[in-house]
Amino acid sequence: MGVVTVGELKPSISGKRTFRPSSSIRHATEWPISDVSSDLTIEVGASTFALHKFPLVSRSGRIRKLLLDAKDSKVLRISLPNVPGGPEGFELASKFCYGINVEFTLSNVALLRCTAHFLEMTEEFAEKNLEARAEAYLRDTVLPNISSTVYVLHCCEALRPISEEINLVNKLINAIANNACKEQLTTGLLKLDHTFPSKTTPTMEPETSSDWWGKSFNVLSLEFFQRVVSVVKSKGLKQDMISKILINYAHGSLQGIRVRDPQVVKGSLHDLELQKKQRVVVETIVSLLPTHSRKSPVPMGFLSSLLKAAIAASASTPCKSDLERRISLQLDQAILEDILIPTNSPQNSHNTMYDTDLILRIFSIYLNTDEEDGEDSDNYIDESQMAYDFDSPGSPKQSSIIKVSKLLDSYLAEVALDSNLLPSKFTALAELLPDHARIVSDGLYRAVDIFLKFVSL
Numbered sequence: 001m002g003v004v005t006v007g008e009l010k011p012s013i014s015g016k017r018t019f020r021p022s023s024s025i026r027h028a029t030e031w032p033i034s035d036v037s038s039d040l041t042i043e044v045g046a047s048t049f050a051l052h053k054f055p056l057v058s059r060s061g062r063i064r065k066l067l068l069d070a071k072d073s074k075v076l077r078i079s080l081p082n083v084p085g086g087p088e089g090f091e092l093a094s095k096f097c098y099g100i101n102v103e104f105t106l107s108n109v110a111l112l113r114c115t116a117h118f119l120e121m122t123e124e125f126a127e128k129n130l131e132a133r134a135e136a137y138l139r140d141t142v143l144p145n146i147s148s149t150v151y152v153l154h155c156c157e158a159l160r161p162i163s164e165e166i167n168l169v170n171k172l173i174n175a176i177a178n179n180a181c182k183e184q185l186t187t188g189l190l191k192l193d194h195t196f197p198s199k200t201t202p203t204m205e206p207e208t209s210s211d212w213w214g215k216s217f218n219v220l221s222l223e224f225f226q227r228v229v230s231v232v233k234s235k236g237l238k239q240d241m242i243s244k245i246l247i248n249y250a251h252g253s254l255q256g257i258r259v260r261d262p263q264v265v266k267g268s269l270h271d272l273e274l275q276k277k278q279r280v281v282v283e284t285i286v287s288l289l290p291t292h293s294r295k296s297p298v299p300m301g302f303l304s305s306l307l308k309a310a311i312a313a314s315a316s317t318p319c320k321s322d323l324e325r326r327i328s329l330q331l332d333q334a335i336l337e338d339i340l341i342p343t344n345s346p347q348n349s350h351n352t353m354y355d356t357d358l359i360l361r362i363f364s365i366y367l368n369t370d371e372e373d374g375e376d377s378d379n380y381i382d383e384s385q386m387a388y389d390f391d392s393p394g395s396p397k398q399s400s401i402i403k404v405s406k407l408l409d410s411y412l413a414e415v416a417l418d419s420n421l422l423p424s425k426f427t428a429l430a431e432l433l434p435d436h437a438r439i440v441s442d443g444l445y446r447a448v449d450i451f452l453k454f455v456s457l
Contacts, residue, residue, distance in 0.1 A: 042094075043079040047087035055097045059129055061120030084114035084159050093119055096130050104137040106148055110155040113138065114162045143175040146183070146213040150176060153228070154219045173228050177235040183213070184237060214245045218252045222284055225249055229288050239290035240297035247302050250285045254278060254309055279313035282306060286319050294329045303327050304338040311344045311355075324358065328365035332400040336410045353418045356425045363408060363432055401437045408433060409443030416451035426451050 040053040057064040066078055083090045093115045096102045104112065116122075116131035123132055142148045153172040156163035163169050217225055233242060286306060290296060307323040309315075327334070339362070343355045412429055415421055430444060438444065 039076065041077045042090065043077065043081070044083050044087045044090045045081055049087075049090065049094060051094060055099075056094065059097045059121050059126045060093070061122065061125050063119065064125070065120075082118070084118055084162050085111040089115040090119075093121065093130060096121075096133075104134065104141075106142065106151050107155065109134055109137050109142060110152050110159055110163060110168065113168060114159045114166065117166050118162060138171075143172075144179070146176055146179045147216040149179070150213070150216040150228075151219065153224060154221075157221050157224060169224075173224075173231050176228055177231040177237070180213070180232050180237050180241075181235050184241065214241065215248055217245055217249055222253070222281060226284050226288065233288070242288070242290055243297045243299075243302075246285055246288055247299070250281065250302075250306070253281045275313050278309060279315050282310045282313055282315050283319045286310070286315075286322055289322075289326070292326060292329055296326065296330060298326070298330075300327065300330050300333045300335075300338050303330070304334070304341075308341060311341065324362050325365055328362045328369065331362065331366045331407070332403040334407055336407065336414065339407070339411055340414065352415075352420045352425075354415050356415060356421065356429060359411065360425075360428060360432065363404070363429075366404060367432070367434075398436070401433070402439060405433050405437040406443060409438075409447055412444065412447035413450055416447050417454060419454050421451075423451075 040051050040056070042049040042051060053063075053067065057067060063078065080090065083093075089111050092102055092108065092112060102112070112130060113134040116129070116134055119130075121130040123129055138152070142152050149172050153169065153176070156169050156172065160169075217228065220228065229242065229245060232245075289298060303323060303326050307320065307327065310320050310323060327338075339359055341355045341358055343352050408429065412426070415429075416426065430448065
């Protein structure tokens with residue numbers, strides 16, 4: 001009994017099963033296969049399929065070539081261990097060869113497309129073959145809808161490398177990006193119609209449909225998510241939408257990692273593995289954030305959470321520095337909770353509760369950053385602000401620094417409760433702001449009073 005082997009045998013399913021088509025089934029070419037016993041056995045992993053070779057060779061170029069190239073004309077067994085999707089993929093393809101109706105769905109279209117490529121089920125061997133049918137379903141049903149495309153892309157993760165080789169992954173990613181930008185344009189036009197309603201059309205609120213498809217990205221692996229976001233950014237999706245997508249994905253990913261087994265010992269191998277996963281997620285999300293800007297659409301609370309996660313996961317120094325700068329640019333939007341960063345450094349010999357050195361860096365960056373630093377406004381100058389004196393109480397910068405001074409005074413009052421905080425650290429923070437930053441110094445005096453009481457204890 002001859003054997004033709006394609007690739008290395010890697011069993012994917014334990015046990016064996018045999019697929020025999022019903023005697024009532026006829027192939028599309030109407031060959032009388034019901035009266036012919038199976039004359040070919042296909043091995044896919046640990047599963048076997050007893051089949052008739054004529055329906056297979058009529059649609060599969062790969063099986064036809066294997067049989068034609070075999071030196072033994074009585075080949076009865078073929079091993080195909082690398083079929084995409086294993087036995088499931090081959091069974092669907094073989095049913096298609098026998099003329100059985102195979103229903104295309106979002107769950108199986110990527111599998112069928114990859115299997116069709118592997119088995120060479122193209123128009124060269126039969127009209128309306130499996131590859132063409134899968135492509136038609138992708139074109140008509142999947143690609144026009146963002147959520148459907150995202151789901152099929154998710155299915156492609158388990159079908160690599162072949163899903164990459166046939167350019168299916170890139171096709172899906174580009175469709176997502178193009179449709180996202182079309183959705184953005186449509187939403188903008190709806191808002192425009194709402195602003196200038198037609199005399200004959202009743203006023204209607206534009207649908208806020210831009211959020212629902214962004215949530216569908218959560219099914220993607222981090223690698224595929226990063227690729228999709230990179231492409232939608234390059235296609236011109238607005239930064240506020242990018243921010244929403246990142247926040248939603250980060251929340252789901254980091255929350256899943258943080259749900260740790262209470263029995264996991266801190267510092268154990270499992271704990272370190274979870275920390276590594278969190279570090280990769282945080283560093284990837286930070287790399288995808290919109291450009292630095294004082295008018296960034298990324299909420300301060302999210303940046304603060306990312307920094308806390310980055311510190312806890314021992315993220316890279318560039319990652320943490322990037323977050324520190326982003327927070328400094330939007331410091332006037334922060335609340336006290338945003339800057340209460342717990343100390344997580346082994347160098348913290350004084351066992352302080354909060355990382356005052358980090359906050360000192362953030363406030364210093366804020367004070368030493370020019371108003372236009374980080375802006376992506378292409379050097380645009382607002383003439384209405386040219387008359388402001390940036391050292392006067394009414395200027396935009398002065399208004400910002402007053403907010404920051406109140407924030408710092410609240411922070412000083414909080415860290416003053418820490419009996420382990422060195423006087424030099426407290427003094428460095430208290431003296432950080434320039435004289436004109438505070439209109440009144442009540443908050444500072446209160447913080448000093450609290451600190452002196454706790455130092456004397």
